[in-house]
Amino acid sequence: MGNLKIDEMMQSDGLNVARLLLTVVRWSDETGWEGFRASIEHGLDVGIGGFILFGGPADAVRELTAELHRRSRHPLLIASDLERGAGQQFRGGTPLPPAAAIGWLDDESITEHAGELTAREARALGVNWVYAPVADVDLEPENPIIGVRAFGDEPEAVARHVAAWVRGCARGGALSCAKHFPGHGRTRGDSHVEKPTVRVSRAQLEDDLAPFRASVAANVDSMMTAHVAYPELDPEGRPATLSPRILQTLLREEMAFRGLVVTDAIIMEGLTEGGSEAEASVRALAAGCDVLLYPQDADAVIAEVLAAMEDGRLPRARVEDALRRTAEAAERVAGVVEGASVGGDADRRWALDIAVRSLRVCRGQPSIPAGRVRLEEVEDDLGGPWPPYPRVAFPAALRAAGVELGDDGTPLIAVYSDIRAWKGRPGISAAARERVRELLAAHPDATVVLFSHPRLAGELPDARHLLACWGGEGIMQEAAVARLTGTAQGMVGLGGGLDR
Numbered sequence: 001m002g003n004l005k006i007d008e009m010m011q012s013d014g015l016n017v018a019r020l021l022l023t024v025v026r027w028s029d030e031t032g033w034e035g036f037r038a039s040i041e042h043g044l045d046v047g048i049g050g051f052i053l054f055g056g057p058a059d060a061v062r063e064l065t066a067e068l069h070r071r072s073r074h075p076l077l078i079a080s081d082l083e084r085g086a087g088q089q090f091r092g093g094t095p096l097p098p099a100a101a102i103g104w105l106d107d108e109s110i111t112e113h114a115g116e117l118t119a120r121e122a123r124a125l126g127v128n129w130v131y132a133p134v135a136d137v138d139l140e141p142e143n144p145i146i147g148v149r150a151f152g153d154e155p156e157a158v159a160r161h162v163a164a165w166v167r168g169c170a171r172g173g174a175l176s177c178a179k180h181f182p183g184h185g186r187t188r189g190d191s192h193v194e195k196p197t198v199r200v201s202r203a204q205l206e207d208d209l210a211p212f213r214a215s216v217a218a219n220v221d222s223m224m225t226a227h228v229a230y231p232e233l234d235p236e237g238r239p240a241t242l243s244p245r246i247l248q249t250l251l252r253e254e255m256a257f258r259g260l261v262v263t264d265a266i267i268m269e270g271l272t273e274g275g276s277e278a279e280a281s282v283r284a285l286a287a288g289c290d291v292l293l294y295p296q297d298a299d300a301v302i303a304e305v306l307a308a309m310e311d312g313r314l315p316r317a318r319v320e321d322a323l324r325r326t327a328e329a330a331e332r333v334a335g336v337v338e339g340a341s342v343g344g345d346a347d348r349r350w351a352l353d354i355a356v357r358s359l360r361v362c363r364g365q366p367s368i369p370a371g372r373v374r375l376e377e378v379e380d381d382l383g384g385p386w387p388p389y390p391r392v393a394f395p396a397a398l399r400a401a402g403v404e405l406g407d408d409g410t411p412l413i414a415v416y417s418d419i420r421a422w423k424g425r426p427g428i429s430a431a432a433r434e435r436v437r438e439l440l441a442a443h444p445d446a447t448v449v450l451f452s453h454p455r456l457a458g459e460l461p462d463a464r465h466l467l468a469c470w471g472g473e474g475i476m477q478e479a480a481v482a483r484l485t486g487t488a489q490g491m492v493g494l495g496g497g498l499d500r
Contacts (some may be wrong), residue, residue: 017305020285020322021051022079022262023293025064027055033064040068043298048173049076049326050129052294058125058342059090065126066336074327075334077175077291079129083149085114085344085351086121093121094347097479099134100453101358101470103151103161108153110166110354111151111161117347119172124340126334128174131224133165135178135211136185141455144426146185147419148453148470155207159214166218175333179213179224180264181251182240183208187228195239195273196230205232213255221329222260223251225289227271238287241271242280246287260329265294266301268321278304286314290322355479362457364465368445368484372409373398376439376446380432381472384422391416393474394449397481411443416472417452428452428459436460449480 023043025036033040035055043051051068053061065078086093096102096114103111105469115133122130137158139149151161162178169176185208189196198205212223233250234243239490241263251257263284266277271284278300281292285305294341295301308314330478381388398405415436417428440446442464447465450457454468466482469476481487 009242013321015316015323016047016074017323017325018043018046018291018298019074019310020305020319021048021295021301022047022050022220024076024294025051025053027053027057027060032056032060035376039298044068044071046298046302048298049291049330050079052079052081052131053127053453054080054089056090058090061090061127066186069126069334069336075330077129077326077330077333078127079131079177079293080122080127081131082118082127083121083132083134085118087093087475088473090125090342092343093125094343094351095473095475096351097355097358097431097473097476098471099151099161100138100148101157101476102354103157104360105108105354106161108160108164111164112171113350114354115176116172117166117168117351119169119174119176120340121342121347123173123333123337124342126336128168129177129222129329130174131177131179132169133162133178133215134180135162135215136180136183136264137208137211139185139207139345140188140321142188142426143185144186144189144424145419145421147426149419150185151211153393155210159211162211163218163354166220170221170463173220173333173337175260175329176215177222177224177262178212178220178311180226180228181212181223182226182230182233182246183212184226184228186471195223195227195271197231197237197417199231204229204231205329209255216255216257219481220259222262223257223291224262224264227264227268227283228355239271241289242283242287244287252288260291260325261289262291263289263293265295266292267294276304277301281305282308285322286318288318290325320443351475352478352482356482358470359479359483360454360468360470362450362454362466362468363463364447366449366465366467366484368398368401368403369410369447372404372406374407374409374411375405376411376413378413378432378435378439380415380417380429381420384420388418388420389472389474390414391472393477395453395482397478398485401481401485401487403481403485409438411446413439413446413448415448415450415452417450417456418472419453426456428456433459437462440464447484449484451476451480 085096087095134149138153150157187196234245448463451472462477
């Protein structure tokens with residue numbers, strides 16, 4: 001905080017610049033919210049614009065958000081990454097399949113209902129800003145970060161589903177957010193750790209922009225920027241987050257977007273490139289961003305914004321514009337929705353049904369072996385900063401379906417290989433592929449259940465019978481068993497309702 005007092009930090013001639021920030025609050029199963037209690041208190045003291053939440057059981061989330069809304073001096077924006085439903089983050093919420101699975105069904109009514117259900121449960125938990133839908137097009141199979149998060153690889157189809165999701169989210173009562181503008185689907189790098197560059201023609205970039213244009217036509221509430229460079233859009237090589245050409249000329253003027261622009265997390269290397277998040281935040285605001293997401297040092301960012309206003313790097317009018325949009329958005333979704341519930345049986349049955357319908361038989365006739373079954377799990381998701389999805393739903397659903405598991409049974413091979421930012425690759429590791437080859441050499445007719453994108457089936461050529469399940473979330477584990485056994489009823493929620 002330097003030599004600035006709190007009151008001096010948050011004000012500049014009556015402008016509460018702290019309201020431009022959303023800081024993080026992350027649940028711990030050991031300590032609850034306590035690890036972030038000091039940050040919460042400080043954020044409320046200086047009047048930040050809101051918080052982004054990660055994790056937590058539904059009751060604890062509801063209790064926290066009610067406190068935050070009650071204690072804040074102004075309406076708060078409470079955000080969360082809910083691309084796969086409220087159950088993606090919050091235990092007890094309804095988990096949904098990845099967007100690619102929903103997109104593959106190509107039924108806009110399903111996509112619209114997914115957006116509505118997500119928003120409805122978010123508001124029931126006190127979350128009013130949903131960071132979804134992903135509007136990127138899955139144009140690069142070697143992309144290490146998008147993959148199944150996108151609705152598909154056809155721009156027109158993705159555009160239809162993005163618009164449907166936005167409409168549903170509006171009906172559910174939460175703010176929507178199309179991301180990552182103007183498109184992260186072509187990158188071969190991950191903006192968490194580097195600044196990727198997309199080097200294609202302006203005409204080709206229209207494919208990337210199509211879903212974002214559709215989201216604007218559907219009245220999307222906000223856009224999240226990509227920490228990605230597009231030389232055809234900004235010859236100076238600035239990432240979109242820092243580019244007036246992309247945010248002002250393209251987004252505001254050409255596309256006529258009037259909603260809120262939020263940065264992707266400002267701690268990401270694709271934005272800071274080894275520099276300070278405070279300096280990058282000033283440049284982001286100057287370029288046209290309205291909200292700064294996930295600062296590690298909120299005080300330093302606030303101080304730098306005030307200094308930039310003082311020395312002319314950041315025009316006052318730009319800050320006033322950002323504050324106006326932030327306040328208007330927060331006021332539209334102010335307060336807590338009383339009496340609403342999450343994780344209802346009907347919603348969870350619906351989610352499981354669409355998950356089952358989305359599964360892909362890529363080869364042969366996948367089936368459960370007769371008699372005792374030996375579940376062979378080939379794990380390709382360990383080693384990152386966050387644990388993979390719990391693997392409890394698959395064996396629990398097998399047992400619930402009457403399958404006897406034992407070490408002396410016939411193999412059923414489960415391969416877990418989700419896209420994870422830390423991997424830096426979209427495919428299955430050499431070690432995991434070799435393990436599958438070993439198992440199939442001894443049991444060539446064993447069924448392989450691939451918890452990843454169906455296109456990775458090509459990396460397991462020895463599998464004669466292969467079912468692809470888009471991802472390793474608990475709901476997809478349940479769906480795999482339901483598809484293989486025909487016993488969807490009675491297994492809803494066996495994974496515990498939390499995919500993190």
